[in-house]
């Protein structure tokens with residue numbers, strides 16, 4: 001395994017790359033999840049009004065009510081839930097359109113009062129269908145309103161969708177902030193970028209005397225952003241009109257665009273767009289056949305910057321039949337011998353889960369082992385399908401970067 005410095009040119013057998021597209025899925029530029037640790041903090045309200053505020057900046061926006069077990073978006077937007085969505089001849093669902101937003105929700109499939117009884121893996125399947133199986137057309141932003149919590153559904157989504165990042169909604173109470181912090185860490189673990197934190201229901205303005213009162217506590221959101229080094233996108237007031245407009249199916253940004261809340265939403269949308277521009281979004285999902293180099297991912301040298309992330313790849317390349325190069329956002333490049341990668345497999349067949357003891361005997365791995373296919377997993381890992389029949393190993397980008405570093409330090413055995 002070699003480990004080399006930045007900005008070296010790539011090998012002649014690299015296929016020429018076209019200009020890098022930033023689309024996360026064909027036609028969809030950014031997929032943004034909106035999550036919260038705790039329920040009832042206003043996540044769906046923020047998703048809907050943020051979507052409308054982005055649209056008012058001139059963008060095409062879609063929204064998926066990924067809160068599959070308790071969909072509330074149709075009600076907030078005034079979309080009838082009794083009619084099943086139409087489908088295209090190819091079987092793709094046609095989203096509802098309301099207030100200029102394209103919308104898909106489980107509520108449109110089950111109706112308002114019928115809860116969807118789904119097991120964890122089914123939830124993941126529906127979520128994928130709501131993104132891949134819908135005729136979205138071309139969108140600048142697809143907003144996913146996640147269910148509350150930091151469990152299975154959120155992990156499935158983070159791991160299976162090429163998210164541009166996540167916005168976390170919290171309220172100022174200590175308990176809500178604590179839970180939001182946990183949610184935030186979960187997303188960080190699976191390499192989902194935290195685009196920022198929104199604090200909801202911070203200040204109550206008395207409609208009679210105009211005095212502002214912080215009902216809970218002041219500055220918790222900013223403090224948490226600073227502590228965790230994530231952007232603070234803004235603080236929304238506790239606003240009675242938000243409740244009535246949500247209940248009436250006309251969200252405040254659509255119904256009262258000059259209200260204080262709508263102005264805060266506009267500034268949150270602007271801050272979010274800035275964060276998206278600043279973040280690296282180059283690697284699109286890929287299924288890469290090693291021998292033919294078909295489906296090879298991007299190699300975006302231009303996106304490298306010294307302050308960039310150490311574990312965000314901006315390029316993967318078949319340097320030669322036995323060498324996989326990975327270019328990281330901080331400009332560093334690792335060249336991996338493919339057999340070394342096979343030997344470093346961490347799956348349960350190769351490493352004993354409890355003890356960490358290696359089960360794989362290097363002598364059993366043939367010298368000419370190569371990948372047949374390399375497939376991206378969400379934003380955080382790649383999976384290899386090897387020509388010795390092994391295909392259960394997932395290599396997270398964190399692990400790959402660490403593997404490159406230990407190879408450079410000479411810690412990798414020569415076997």
Ligand SMILES: Nc1ncnc2c1ncn2[C@@H]1O[C@H](COP(=O)(O)OP(=O)(O)OP(=O)(O)O)[C@@H](O)[C@H]1O
Pocket residue numbers: 036038039040041042043044045046067070072147148200201236237238239240242243244246247
């Ligand atoms: N800034 C606000 N001021 C006043 N009420 C608000 C505000 N934001 C949200 N609400 C109200 O709080 C309630 C819960 O909001 P919402 O359904 O958006 O929360 P949620 O976090 O998505 O909930 P769940 O966890 O059930 O999915 C709603 O009645 C909504 O109108």
